Amino acid sequence: MRLALVALPVLVPLLAAGLSLIVSASTDRQRTVTLTALALVLADAIALLAVVERDGTIVVRAGDWAPPLGVVLVADLLAAMLLALAVLVALAVLLFAVGQDNADRGPGITVPYHPSYLVLVAGIALAFLAGDLFNLFVAFEMLLSASYVLITLDAGAGRVRAGMTYVITSLTSSLLFLTALGLVYSALGTVNLADLAVQAERLPPGLRTALSLMLLVVFGIKAAVVPLHFWLPDSYPTAPAPITAVFAALLTKVGVYAMVRTESLVFPRDGSWWVAAVLAVATMLVGILGAIAQDDINRLLSFTLVSHVGFMIFGLALSDVAGLTGTILYILHHITAQATLFLVAGLIVNAAGTAELSRMERGEGARRVHGVTALLFLVGGLSMAGIPPLSGFVAKFALLRAAAAHGGVAAYLLAGAALVTSVLTLYAMVRVWRGAFSPGLGEPLRLRRRPGVVLTMSAAVAMTLTGLGLAAAAGPLADMGERAATELVRPAGYRDAVLVGEGAGR
């Protein structure tokens, strides 16, 4: 039973994707299949989180092959937490997409949307649960292949241009990943993460650093870390709002997760890690300065996304329990906040008829931005900037406290950059606010009564409530994050759980 809990988040969406292709003649049936599958996976992920939280790491051996050779799925606390939240976001975004489809009444969502979306979710789940590097590669390929289809759906010239950038960049990073895999295997003769953690200690230090940096570059491209971020603000904004939202919320976080997993498990280090610290500072500052310069609301948010990936690297650079706790809290916060903002941006663009802030402010384009939309944006935007008591404040506070406790030049540099970035994020959010809402607020609501608008709105409200829930549950969540971070810093539990026997974790 416990083993099924780990396998189902990957199996259910994959089987449902096949079913979705079979019933592709009817949009309603496709929707039912996708919604049922994701609801099942969500229930499963929550149950998994509860079980893992109580009993510790669960390991599933596929085909009952013993770990160093066989494929394992590992659900530890970090994986279970991220999985539950990721599926929740995927479900909310799906509701938004269905609602927008109803509202547009146009060609809207085409047949490939539902199966691709399900494969995307399966890939994300597999990436969180993968217990070996090669399986992680397969998971990345699954979610990337699905994302290639989603980003070029209904492709006009603009989307093909952006999709091309996205596909070629992702493919290059995948091939680099494959190269790194080959090198890791020829150096150590294993790709199992737990086994690698044992074996890596006998590598010469130079080779170890080289492999670690190579994986850092691979996952850095996926996570859009400066200077490997150029593809992201170029490609994400062209996709429809719900697709951008799910990409922004989940895909970069999978990259960060892979980075945290490999660097803490296979290449652990004492003290602060300078390369990551420099990358984090550059990512935070370059990203947010890029965001301020933008005129298109989606591009502005994409640059904010790049900038805030820096916060997650911040905790990784400190590489102690407090820093990794901050990273975990930040990932959780950012998944919800970024998804909310992109969904709200979708509502704004739908109502205003343009994505350009300067045109919105001049009053070109219709002004039918709903008052509730303004409220949702306010909560999401302030949370991104880290205003207490929202979830962004909780995560940023954890990081800053970790930096203060860590001490040293790197930590203070990181903390300073984080504070500057937070202030500039607030400024970027104020720009969006002025463009989108200041001329139009106070006008009577002129929301067109279309079927589906209620659904899109409630999906955005649900995401906002999730963000508020994260802030309300900050105490227990921080405890759980700290436990997950402790597991990361002391990988002996993970190693024993995988290599010695099932359920021996912690």
Place this chain on the structure above:
Amino acid sequence: MTSLDVTMALVVGALFAAGVHLLLQRSLMRIVLGIILLGHGANLLLLEAGGPLGEPPITGGGPDVDVDAYSDPLPQAMALTAIVITFGVTTFLLALSHRSWRLTGHDEVQNDPEDRRIGDVAERADDDPAPHLPPEDRRDAG
């Protein structure tokens, strides 16, 4: 790892060099070819990671078989998976380039026009510093 096959090392190196060179070109077709070559290079490298050649794995067997006489099957399995994946994605890439060619009539990678557009917004604000534009745009243009 007993020894390194120099021929294979040269082949893998050449494939990577040619692949990266093609990837940096402006024409989409060359980029696709570059990706294909890089994929071949990575797959060969993965295969080479298994060490020197030996008997075909899995076949034969029995309790008193010399394990070292066989090739390592794991990298072969991984290379097989990777070949399937690169094949599928390359097909998608080809379809996408075909679409791009049909839409634009040429196969060059296009510029992202957004940066220039932002510059235009700032310039307009500079020519006509009306209150409707945010002040930072005006400052940028100055």
